[in-house]
Amino acid sequence: MSAPDLTHNRFESLPDGPFPRLNALIEGIQPGKAPIIMSLGEPQHPFPAFVSETIAAHAKEFGKYPPISGTPDFRAAVAAWLGRRYGLGPDVIGPRKPLDPELQILPVNGTREALFNIAFVATPLSKAGQKPAILMPNPFYQCYAAAALAAGAEPVYVAATRENDFIPDFGALPEELLARTAMIYFCSPANPQGAVASLDYLKDLIGLARRHGILLAIDECYAEIYDREPPAGALQAAIELSGSLDNVVVFHSLSKRSSLPGLRSGFISGDRDFLMRFRNFRNIAAPQVPLPIMAASAAAWRDESHVEENRARYRTKIDAAERILGNRFGFYRPAGGFFLWLDVGDGEAAARDLWAKGGVKVLPGKYLSREDSGSAIHGGGGNPGAAYIRVALVNEQAATEEALSRIADIL
Ligand SMILES: Cc1ncc(COP(=O)(O)O)c(C=O)c1O
Incomplete structure:
Protein backbone atom coordinates (compact mmCIF):
# COMPACT_ATOMS: atom_id res chain seq x y z
CA MET A 1 0.00 0.00 0.00
CA PHE A 47 0.00 50.50 25.86
CA PRO A 48 -2.17 51.98 28.63
CA ALA A 49 -1.65 50.71 32.20
CA PHE A 50 -5.37 50.07 32.67
CA VAL A 51 -5.09 47.10 30.29
CA SER A 52 -2.95 45.02 32.66
CA GLU A 53 -4.92 46.25 35.67
CA THR A 54 -8.24 45.21 34.14
CA ILE A 55 -6.89 41.79 33.17
CA ALA A 56 -5.61 41.29 36.73
CA ALA A 57 -8.95 42.38 38.22
CA HIS A 58 -10.79 39.87 36.00
CA ALA A 59 -8.21 37.08 36.20
CA LYS A 60 -10.63 34.68 37.92
CA GLU A 61 -12.66 34.61 34.69
CA PHE A 62 -9.89 32.67 32.98
CA GLY A 63 -11.69 29.81 34.72
CA LYS A 64 -14.70 30.16 32.41
CA TYR A 65 -15.36 29.49 28.74
CA PRO A 66 -16.17 32.83 27.16
CA PRO A 67 -19.30 33.26 25.00
CA ILE A 68 -18.53 33.50 21.27
CA SER A 69 -20.61 36.66 20.91
CA GLY A 70 -18.83 38.44 23.74
CA THR A 71 -20.16 40.19 26.81
CA PRO A 72 -22.84 42.92 26.80
CA ASP A 73 -20.19 45.28 28.22
CA PHE A 74 -17.78 44.58 25.35
CA ARG A 75 -20.50 45.03 22.73
CA ALA A 76 -21.66 48.27 24.38
CA ALA A 77 -18.11 49.68 24.40
CA VAL A 78 -17.63 48.80 20.73
CA ALA A 79 -21.06 50.19 19.77
CA ALA A 80 -20.25 53.47 21.51
CA TRP A 81 -16.89 53.66 19.71
CA LEU A 82 -18.50 52.95 16.32
CA GLY A 83 -21.02 55.69 17.04
CA ARG A 84 -18.30 58.23 17.94
CA ARG A 85 -15.81 57.27 15.28
CA TYR A 86 -18.21 57.10 12.32
CA GLY A 87 -20.91 59.54 13.39
CA LEU A 88 -23.57 56.81 13.67
CA GLY A 89 -26.39 58.02 15.90
CA PRO A 90 -29.04 56.24 17.99
CA ASP A 91 -31.20 55.98 14.86
CA VAL A 92 -28.54 53.60 13.47
CA ILE A 93 -27.15 51.77 16.51
CA GLY A 94 -29.46 50.08 18.99
CA PRO A 95 -31.92 47.22 19.46
CA ARG A 96 -33.83 46.58 16.20
CA LYS A 97 -31.85 49.34 14.45
CA PRO A 98 -29.70 48.79 11.31
CA LEU A 99 -26.81 48.00 13.67
CA ASP A 100 -28.11 45.98 16.60
CA PRO A 101 -25.08 45.45 18.88
CA GLU A 102 -26.55 42.24 20.26
CA LEU A 103 -26.51 40.62 16.81
CA GLN A 104 -24.05 42.62 14.76
CA ILE A 105 -20.92 42.98 16.88
CA LEU A 106 -18.72 39.93 17.41
CA PRO A 107 -15.42 39.85 19.30
CA VAL A 108 -12.57 38.15 17.45
CA ASN A 109 -9.27 36.74 18.60
CA GLY A 110 -7.33 39.35 16.61
CA THR A 111 -8.66 40.16 13.17
CA ARG A 112 -6.37 37.70 11.41
CA GLU A 113 -8.33 34.64 12.49
CA ALA A 114 -11.61 36.31 11.50
CA LEU A 115 -10.25 37.40 8.11
CA PHE A 116 -9.29 33.77 7.58
CA ASN A 117 -12.43 32.13 8.93
CA ILE A 118 -14.84 34.39 7.10
CA ALA A 119 -13.92 32.82 3.78
CA PHE A 120 -15.38 29.46 4.83
CA VAL A 121 -18.80 30.96 5.44
CA ALA A 122 -18.71 33.37 2.50
CA THR A 123 -17.66 30.88 -0.18
CA PRO A 124 -20.40 28.77 -1.78
CA LEU A 125 -19.55 25.50 -3.52
CA SER A 126 -20.08 27.24 -6.85
CA LYS A 127 -21.30 30.62 -8.02
CA ALA A 128 -22.88 31.35 -11.42
CA GLY A 129 -22.21 27.67 -12.11
CA GLN A 130 -18.45 28.15 -11.75
CA LYS A 131 -15.66 28.00 -9.22
CA PRO A 132 -16.12 30.96 -6.85
CA ALA A 133 -13.54 33.76 -6.89
CA ILE A 134 -12.34 35.89 -4.00
CA LEU A 135 -10.86 39.23 -5.05
CA MET A 136 -8.17 41.08 -3.17
CA PRO A 137 -5.81 44.00 -3.76
CA ASN A 138 -2.28 43.32 -4.91
CA PRO A 139 -0.15 43.82 -2.77
CA PHE A 140 -2.18 42.59 0.20
CA TYR A 141 -2.19 41.10 3.69
CA GLN A 142 -1.16 37.49 3.06
CA CYS A 143 -3.90 35.92 5.14
CA TYR A 144 -6.48 36.82 2.44
CA ALA A 145 -4.95 34.45 -0.12
CA ALA A 146 -4.56 31.60 2.37
CA ALA A 147 -8.21 32.00 3.33
CA ALA A 148 -9.44 32.00 -0.27
CA LEU A 149 -7.46 28.85 -1.08
CA ALA A 150 -8.53 27.09 2.12
CA ALA A 151 -12.18 27.81 1.35
CA GLY A 152 -11.83 26.38 -2.17
CA ALA A 153 -12.11 29.73 -3.96
CA GLU A 154 -9.81 31.14 -6.63
CA PRO A 155 -7.88 34.14 -5.27
CA VAL A 156 -7.79 36.93 -7.85
CA TYR A 157 -5.20 39.67 -7.32
CA VAL A 158 -6.26 43.12 -8.47
CA ALA A 159 -3.45 45.62 -8.86
CA ALA A 160 -3.22 48.54 -6.45
CA THR A 161 -0.45 50.63 -7.96
CA ARG A 162 0.65 54.23 -8.11
CA GLU A 163 -1.37 54.55 -11.35
CA ASN A 164 -4.64 53.98 -9.47
CA ASP A 165 -3.48 55.76 -6.29
CA PHE A 166 -3.02 52.30 -4.73
CA ILE A 167 -6.79 51.70 -4.71
CA PRO A 168 -7.88 48.78 -6.92
CA ASP A 169 -10.64 49.27 -9.47
CA PHE A 170 -12.81 46.21 -8.81
CA GLY A 171 -15.62 47.69 -10.92
CA ALA A 172 -13.46 47.46 -14.06
CA LEU A 173 -13.20 43.66 -13.84
CA PRO A 174 -15.07 41.55 -16.41
CA GLU A 175 -18.72 40.81 -15.64
CA GLU A 176 -18.01 37.09 -15.91
CA LEU A 177 -15.52 37.35 -13.03
CA LEU A 178 -17.76 39.55 -10.88
CA ALA A 179 -20.65 37.12 -11.39
CA ARG A 180 -18.66 34.31 -9.79
CA THR A 181 -17.06 36.46 -7.09
CA ALA A 182 -18.13 35.38 -3.60
CA MET A 183 -16.18 37.92 -1.57
CA ILE A 184 -13.87 40.91 -1.94
CA TYR A 185 -11.17 41.67 0.62
CA PHE A 186 -10.36 45.34 0.75
CA CYS A 187 -8.08 47.17 3.18
CA SER A 188 -8.34 50.88 4.05
CA PRO A 189 -6.04 52.36 5.22
CA ALA A 190 -4.11 49.92 3.08
CA ASN A 191 -1.21 47.79 4.22
CA PRO A 192 1.37 48.39 2.75
CA GLN A 193 0.73 51.63 0.84
CA GLY A 194 -1.23 53.64 3.42
CA ALA A 195 -3.83 54.61 0.81
CA VAL A 196 -7.26 55.53 2.14
CA ALA A 197 -10.49 54.95 0.23
CA SER A 198 -12.94 57.85 0.04
CA LEU A 199 -16.53 57.55 1.22
CA ASP A 200 -17.64 57.68 -2.42
CA TYR A 201 -15.30 54.85 -3.38
CA LEU A 202 -16.72 52.75 -0.54
CA LYS A 203 -20.28 53.51 -1.60
CA ASP A 204 -19.50 52.50 -5.18
CA LEU A 205 -17.89 49.29 -3.96
CA ILE A 206 -20.92 48.47 -1.80
CA GLY A 207 -23.21 49.11 -4.79
CA LEU A 208 -21.08 46.78 -6.90
CA ALA A 209 -21.15 44.09 -4.21
CA ARG A 210 -24.91 44.28 -3.87
CA ARG A 211 -25.50 44.10 -7.63
CA HIS A 212 -23.39 40.94 -7.85
CA GLY A 213 -24.30 39.24 -4.56
CA ILE A 214 -20.77 39.67 -3.19
CA LEU A 215 -19.78 39.95 0.47
CA LEU A 216 -17.29 42.72 1.26
CA ALA A 217 -14.68 41.97 3.94
CA ILE A 218 -13.39 45.45 4.71
CA ASP A 219 -10.19 45.37 6.74
CA GLU A 220 -10.10 48.61 8.72
CA CYS A 221 -7.52 47.60 11.30
CA TYR A 222 -5.45 50.76 10.58
CA ALA A 223 -8.50 53.04 10.85
CA GLU A 224 -7.17 54.85 13.92
CA ILE A 225 -3.67 55.53 12.62
CA TYR A 226 -3.98 58.42 10.21
CA ASP A 227 -2.11 61.52 9.20
CA ARG A 228 -4.74 64.26 8.82
CA GLU A 229 -8.37 63.18 8.30
CA PRO A 230 -9.93 60.15 10.01
CA PRO A 231 -10.45 57.61 7.20
CA ALA A 232 -14.05 56.97 6.15
CA GLY A 233 -15.49 53.59 7.14
CA ALA A 234 -17.57 51.07 5.24
CA LEU A 235 -20.37 50.95 7.84
CA GLN A 236 -20.77 54.68 7.52
CA ALA A 237 -20.77 54.38 3.70
CA ALA A 238 -23.37 51.60 3.75
CA ILE A 239 -25.70 53.51 6.06
CA GLU A 240 -25.41 56.68 3.96
CA LEU A 241 -26.04 54.68 0.81
CA SER A 242 -29.16 52.81 1.87
CA GLY A 243 -29.65 52.79 5.64
CA SER A 244 -28.59 49.12 5.83
CA LEU A 245 -25.38 47.19 6.34
CA ASP A 246 -26.18 44.49 3.80
CA ASN A 247 -23.16 42.84 2.11
CA VAL A 248 -20.61 44.57 4.37
CA VAL A 249 -18.47 43.21 7.20
CA VAL A 250 -15.77 45.42 8.77
CA PHE A 251 -12.76 44.26 10.79
CA HIS A 252 -11.30 46.33 13.63
CA SER A 253 -8.42 45.59 15.93
CA LEU A 254 -6.73 46.85 19.08
CA SER A 255 -3.36 45.71 17.73
CA LYS A 256 -2.64 49.05 16.03
CA ARG A 257 -5.15 51.36 17.73
CA SER A 258 -3.86 50.61 21.21
CA SER A 259 -0.45 49.07 20.44
CA LEU A 260 -1.69 45.71 21.74
CA PRO A 261 -0.71 43.17 19.05
CA GLY A 262 -0.22 40.50 21.71
CA LEU A 263 -3.65 40.94 23.28
CA ARG A 264 -5.26 39.28 20.21
CA SER A 265 -8.40 41.34 20.33
CA GLY A 266 -10.63 42.87 17.70
CA PHE A 267 -14.20 42.80 16.53
CA ILE A 268 -16.27 42.53 13.39
CA SER A 269 -19.56 44.21 12.55
CA GLY A 270 -21.92 44.57 9.60
CA ASP A 271 -24.48 42.53 7.66
CA ARG A 272 -26.95 41.03 10.11
CA ASP A 273 -27.85 37.80 8.32
CA PHE A 274 -24.26 37.05 7.44
CA LEU A 275 -23.02 37.75 10.97
CA MET A 276 -25.63 35.44 12.44
CA ARG A 277 -24.48 32.64 10.14
CA PHE A 278 -20.86 33.44 10.90
CA ARG A 279 -21.55 33.47 14.63
CA ASN A 280 -23.10 30.00 14.40
CA PHE A 281 -20.04 28.75 12.53
CA ARG A 282 -17.70 30.46 15.00
CA ASN A 283 -19.57 28.89 17.88
CA ILE A 284 -18.36 25.53 16.61
CA ALA A 285 -15.02 26.32 15.03
CA ALA A 286 -13.44 29.64 16.06
CA PRO A 287 -11.42 30.74 19.08
CA GLN A 288 -13.29 32.77 21.67
CA VAL A 289 -11.83 35.86 23.31
CA PRO A 290 -11.06 35.18 27.01
CA LEU A 291 -13.27 37.14 29.42
CA PRO A 292 -10.44 39.12 31.11
CA ILE A 293 -9.17 40.11 27.64
CA MET A 294 -12.66 41.19 26.68
CA ALA A 295 -12.93 43.34 29.81
CA ALA A 296 -9.59 45.03 29.07
CA SER A 297 -10.61 45.46 25.43
CA ALA A 298 -13.87 47.16 26.41
CA ALA A 299 -11.84 49.61 28.50
CA ALA A 300 -9.49 50.24 25.56
CA TRP A 301 -12.38 50.92 23.13
CA ARG A 302 -13.81 53.40 25.65
CA ASP A 303 -10.60 55.40 25.95
CA GLU A 304 -9.46 57.88 23.31
CA SER A 305 -6.56 59.65 25.03
C1 LIG B 1 -3.83 44.57 6.86
C2 LIG B 1 -3.87 43.78 8.11
N1 LIG B 1 -5.00 43.17 8.44
C3 LIG B 1 -5.09 42.44 9.56
C4 LIG B 1 -4.02 42.28 10.41
C5 LIG B 1 -4.19 41.41 11.62
O1 LIG B 1 -4.14 42.09 12.80
P1 LIG B 1 -4.60 41.45 14.18
O2 LIG B 1 -4.83 39.98 13.95
O3 LIG B 1 -3.49 41.71 15.10
O4 LIG B 1 -5.88 42.15 14.53
C6 LIG B 1 -2.83 42.93 10.12
C7 LIG B 1 -1.66 42.74 11.01
O5 LIG B 1 -0.57 43.10 10.77
C8 LIG B 1 -2.74 43.70 8.94
O6 LIG B 1 -1.61 44.33 8.60
Missing part, protein backbone atom coordinates in the same frame (compact mmCIF):
# COMPACT_ATOMS: atom_id res chain seq x y z
CA SER A 2 1.43 3.40 -0.90
CA ALA A 3 1.74 6.09 1.73
CA PRO A 4 -1.03 8.67 1.70
CA ASP A 5 -0.14 11.96 0.04
CA LEU A 6 -0.14 14.44 2.88
CA THR A 7 0.78 17.48 0.81
CA HIS A 8 -2.04 19.97 0.62
CA ASN A 9 -2.17 20.72 -3.07
CA ARG A 10 -4.73 23.38 -2.44
CA PHE A 11 -1.90 25.54 -1.06
CA GLU A 12 0.60 24.90 -3.84
CA SER A 13 0.27 28.45 -5.15
CA LEU A 14 0.77 29.91 -1.68
CA PRO A 15 4.37 31.05 -1.17
CA ASP A 16 6.03 30.98 2.24
CA GLY A 17 5.17 33.91 4.48
CA PRO A 18 6.97 37.22 3.91
CA PHE A 19 9.15 36.93 7.03
CA PRO A 20 10.63 33.46 6.36
CA ARG A 21 11.34 34.68 2.81
CA LEU A 22 13.09 37.75 4.17
CA ASN A 23 15.14 35.63 6.56
CA ALA A 24 16.16 33.39 3.66
CA LEU A 25 17.13 36.46 1.59
CA ILE A 26 19.55 37.76 4.23
CA GLU A 27 20.68 34.41 5.61
CA GLY A 28 24.39 34.38 6.38
CA ILE A 29 24.73 38.15 5.93
CA GLN A 30 26.00 39.95 9.02
CA PRO A 31 24.22 43.22 9.79
CA GLY A 32 26.52 46.15 9.02
CA LYS A 33 25.43 48.04 12.15
CA ALA A 34 23.41 47.42 15.30
CA PRO A 35 20.15 46.00 13.90
CA ILE A 36 16.98 48.08 13.68
CA ILE A 37 13.96 45.98 12.72
CA MET A 38 11.49 47.72 10.44
CA SER A 39 10.18 44.69 8.57
CA LEU A 40 7.50 43.57 11.00
CA GLY A 41 4.44 45.78 11.52
CA GLU A 42 4.45 45.18 15.26
CA PRO A 43 3.53 48.32 17.19
CA GLN A 44 6.01 49.02 19.98
CA HIS A 45 4.55 52.11 21.61
CA PRO A 46 3.55 51.69 25.25
CA HIS A 306 -4.06 56.81 24.56
CA VAL A 307 -5.11 56.54 20.91
CA GLU A 308 -4.52 60.24 20.28
CA GLU A 309 -1.10 59.94 21.87
CA ASN A 310 -0.33 56.88 19.77
CA ARG A 311 -1.40 58.61 16.56
CA ALA A 312 0.72 61.66 17.40
CA ARG A 313 3.81 59.47 17.83
CA TYR A 314 3.37 57.98 14.37
CA ARG A 315 2.83 61.43 12.91
CA THR A 316 6.08 62.67 14.42
CA LYS A 317 7.90 59.74 12.81
CA ILE A 318 6.32 60.45 9.43
CA ASP A 319 7.45 64.09 9.83
CA ALA A 320 10.98 62.77 10.39
CA ALA A 321 10.73 60.53 7.33
CA GLU A 322 9.63 63.48 5.23
CA ARG A 323 12.57 65.52 6.52
CA ILE A 324 15.15 62.76 6.07
CA LEU A 325 13.98 61.15 2.83
CA GLY A 326 12.54 64.25 1.14
CA ASN A 327 11.25 63.33 -2.27
CA ARG A 328 13.62 60.42 -2.79
CA PHE A 329 12.38 56.84 -3.39
CA GLY A 330 8.95 58.18 -4.30
CA PHE A 331 8.36 59.16 -0.67
CA TYR A 332 4.86 60.38 0.15
CA ARG A 333 3.11 60.84 3.47
CA PRO A 334 0.83 57.82 3.91
CA ALA A 335 -2.74 59.01 4.59
CA GLY A 336 -3.15 56.14 7.05
CA GLY A 337 -1.25 53.32 8.75
CA PHE A 338 2.39 53.36 9.78
CA PHE A 339 4.28 52.02 6.77
CA LEU A 340 6.45 53.76 4.21
CA TRP A 341 6.16 52.21 0.76
CA LEU A 342 9.33 53.24 -1.01
CA ASP A 343 10.10 52.78 -4.68
CA VAL A 344 13.74 51.69 -4.69
CA GLY A 345 13.86 49.99 -8.10
CA ASP A 346 14.60 46.48 -6.79
CA GLY A 347 13.10 45.82 -3.36
CA GLU A 348 14.98 42.58 -2.70
CA ALA A 349 18.37 44.07 -3.59
CA ALA A 350 17.64 47.11 -1.43
CA ALA A 351 16.56 44.97 1.54
CA ARG A 352 19.78 42.96 1.28
CA ASP A 353 21.92 46.09 1.04
CA LEU A 354 20.21 47.83 3.92
CA TRP A 355 20.81 44.81 6.14
CA ALA A 356 24.40 44.24 5.03
CA LYS A 357 25.52 47.87 5.17
CA GLY A 358 23.21 49.41 7.74
CA GLY A 359 21.65 46.64 9.87
CA VAL A 360 18.21 47.93 8.84
CA LYS A 361 15.70 45.16 8.25
CA VAL A 362 12.91 46.07 5.82
CA LEU A 363 10.51 43.94 3.81
CA PRO A 364 10.76 43.60 0.01
CA GLY A 365 7.41 44.59 -1.47
CA LYS A 366 7.54 41.54 -3.69
CA TYR A 367 6.80 39.31 -0.70
CA LEU A 368 3.46 41.08 -0.20
CA SER A 369 2.38 40.79 -3.84
CA ARG A 370 1.80 38.21 -6.55
CA GLU A 371 2.65 38.12 -10.20
CA ASP A 372 -0.54 39.38 -11.74
CA SER A 373 -2.28 37.85 -14.71
CA GLY A 374 -0.85 40.35 -17.18
CA SER A 375 -4.08 41.89 -18.38
CA ALA A 376 -4.43 45.66 -18.30
CA ILE A 377 -7.05 45.38 -15.55
CA HIS A 378 -4.72 43.47 -13.34
CA GLY A 379 -1.99 46.04 -13.80
CA GLY A 380 -0.24 45.01 -16.97
CA GLY A 381 1.81 42.06 -15.76
CA GLY A 382 4.69 41.61 -13.35
CA ASN A 383 4.74 41.84 -9.59
CA PRO A 384 3.42 45.24 -8.52
CA GLY A 385 5.48 45.18 -5.31
CA ALA A 386 8.83 44.19 -6.80
CA ALA A 387 10.24 47.71 -6.98
CA TYR A 388 9.29 48.57 -3.40
CA ILE A 389 10.34 48.10 0.19
CA ARG A 390 7.94 48.37 3.12
CA VAL A 391 9.34 50.21 6.13
CA ALA A 392 7.38 49.88 9.38
CA LEU A 393 7.65 52.98 11.59
CA VAL A 394 7.02 51.01 14.77
CA ASN A 395 10.20 51.70 16.73
CA GLU A 396 10.72 54.64 19.06
CA GLN A 397 11.53 58.01 17.53
CA ALA A 398 15.33 57.96 17.90
CA ALA A 399 15.76 54.47 16.46
CA THR A 400 13.39 55.33 13.62
CA GLU A 401 15.33 58.48 12.72
CA GLU A 402 18.62 56.62 12.89
CA ALA A 403 17.28 53.91 10.57
CA LEU A 404 15.82 56.43 8.13
CA SER A 405 19.19 58.23 7.95
CA ARG A 406 20.93 54.93 7.26
CA ILE A 407 18.37 54.19 4.50
CA ALA A 408 18.95 57.61 2.94
CA ASP A 409 22.75 57.14 3.06
CA ILE A 410 22.83 53.58 1.72
CA LEU A 411 20.29 53.67 -1.12
